[in-house]
Amino acid sequence: MALILVTGASSGLGHDTAKALVDDGHEVVVHARTRARLTDAGDDARWKGALLGDLSDLDDIHDVARQASAYGRFDAVIHNAGVMRSPEAVTVNTIAPYVLTVLMDKPGRLIYLSSxxxxxxxxxxxxxxxxTASYDDSKLWVTALALALASRWEGTSSHAVDPGWVPTRMGGPGAPDDLTAGHRTQTWLATHPDVTPHTGGYWHHRQTQEPNPAAQDERFQTRLVQALENRTGVLLG
Incomplete structure (x- = not known):
């Protein structure tokens, strides 16, 4: 049994991921913007706990990290929360995962949602x-962050996942990819005992792919981390 945090778990892929992990016997802490969003989902009793906060607000991001500390070290953290609209996209999709990653106890596994x-x-x-950052920018940057962390923290693996264009509220009803396949890679990376490569993968439907070369460029990764440190005042260390 693993202790796992899933951000953005009130609906869509995050909710499906959290439910699948609980069904497999794991303890899951979920994050949502408000308590009402979790109550609307109708399955509060499934979760070990809930973290509440708006990940488009830097103060709330810090508060979510403080709430997470009450649970100690997670076995895995799935940074699923995301939005498409600007200017919130860069904060929710890139800055929040960065700040939460740095401020929380280092988990065994980190999984970041790319696209x-x-x-x-x-x-x-x-x-x-x-x-002026776009959704595309924010997803390149969080992918580069995931791959940068893959070689920086001993004892913590880090991966990025493209879940596909799936029919969620964000993806829209006409999205062509399979909704179930959209969360299976995340649950597998969070819990499977033998993931290969162990760290630093860019995944789509449990197969590795080559990401944008910039995401693997160590010079760009270094510039990105420095920019995030300057923007947030939170040092990766």
Missing amino acids: SMHRTGSTDLGRLTDG
């Missing part, structure tokens, strides 16, 4: 602070 749209993201990190 195939990261391939058209920009390496212009000025967009991180000037309000």
